[in-house]
Amino acid sequence: xxxEIRIVDExxxxxxxxxRMADEQRGFIESPAECLxxxxxxxxxxxxxxxxxxxxxxxxMYGALLDSEGGHNLWMDRxxxxxxxxxxxxxxxxxxxxxxxxxxxxxxxxxxxxxYAENSGAIRLYEDLGFxxxxxxxxxxxxxxxxxxx
Numbered sequence: 001x002x003x004e005i006r007i008v009d010e011x012x013x014x015x016x017x018x019x020r021m022a023d024e025q026r027g028f029i030e031s032p033a034e035c036l037x038x039x040x041x042x043x044x045x046x047x048x049x050x051x052x053x054x055x056x057x058x059x060x061m062y063g064a065l066l067d068s069e070g071g072h073n074l075w076m077d078r079x080x081x082x083x084x085x086x087x088x089x090x091x092x093x094x095x096x097x098x099x100x101x102x103x104x105x106x107x108x109x110x111x112x113x114x115x116y117a118e119n120s121g122a123i124r125l126y127e128d129l130g131f132x133x134x135x136x137x138x139x140x141x142x143x144x145x146x147x148x149x150x
Contacts, residue, residue, distance in 0.1 A: 001052055001053060002052070002053050002054070003050075003051065003052055003093060003094065003097055004050075004051040004054075005048045005049070005050060005051070005060075005094070005097055005098065005101055006048060006049045006051060007046065007047070007048055007049075008036065008039075008047040008048060008049055008059075012049050012056065013036070015049070015056045016032050016036070016047070016049050016056065016059050017032050017033055017036070018032075019032050019056070019058065019059055019080060019082045020082055020083050020084075021080055021082075021083060022083040022086055023083075028115075028116050028118075028119045028122070029078055029079075029080055030078060032059055032080070035047060035059065035061055035078050035080075038061075039061060042063070042065075044063040044064060044065055045061045045062065045063040045077065046061060046062055046063055047059065047060075047061045048060055048061070048062070048098075050081070050090070050094045052085075052090060056082075057081060057082055057085040057090050058079070058080050058081040058082055058085065058090060058091075058094060059078070059079075059080045060076065060077070060078060060079045060080070060094065060098055061077040061078045062074070062075060062076045062077060062098060062101075062102050063075060063077070064106055072106075073110075073112050074102055074106050074109050074110065074111045074112065075111070075112050075113065076095070076098055076099070076102065076111055076112070076113045077113065077114075079091065079094065079095060079098070079122075081094070091122075091125055092125055092128070092129070095125065095126070095129055096129065099111060099129070099147065103149075108149050109149065110146050110147060110148050110149060111131075111146070111147045112144060112145065112146050112147075113126065113131065113144075113145050114137075114138045114140075114142035114143060114144050114145070115142055115143055115145065116141075116142050116143070117142075117143055123143075123145075126145050127145075129147070130147050130148075131145040131146065131147045132145060132146060132147075132148075133145055134146045
C-alpha cells in the first residue's frame with residue numbers, strides 16, 4: 001500500500017469537502033468545511049489530505065502554535081478518516097506518517113493533540129502510539145495528550 005500526505009489546495013479541495021465522518025463520531029471533530037475555514041483564520045495550521053494508493057481516505061491539520069511563554073507547541077489536529085475507510089488501519093498509519101512529517105518540518109520536539117474523553121477509540125490509538133494525557137484540558141474541555149520524544 002502506498003500512503004501519501006498532500007497539502008489541501010484547489011486540486012483536491014472539493015474531494016476533501018466531500019469526506020464524511022462516521023455517525024458515532026459526530027461531535028468529536030469539525031466538518032472538513034469548518035476545518036478549512038479554521039485553517040484560513042489560523043495560517044499556522046496546515047490542512048492535508050490523506051491518500052492510500054492515490055485515493056483520498058482522510059484529512060488532518062497540523063501546525064506550530066504560540067504558547068503562553070512565547071515559544072511554539074507542535075499540534076496534530078482534526079484527524080478524520082472517511083466513514084467508508086474506517087477500521088482498515090488508516091488512522092494508525094496516517095497518525096504515524098503525520099508524526100514523521102511534523103518532526104521533519106518542525107524538528108524534534110513534543111507533539112500535542114486534544115481529544116474528547118468519550119472518543120475512546122481515538123484515545124486508544126493515540127496511547128498505542130505513545131501519547132499520554134497530561135492532565136490538562138483545552139478551551140473546549142478536550143483532554144490534552146502529549147507525545148514526548150526520546
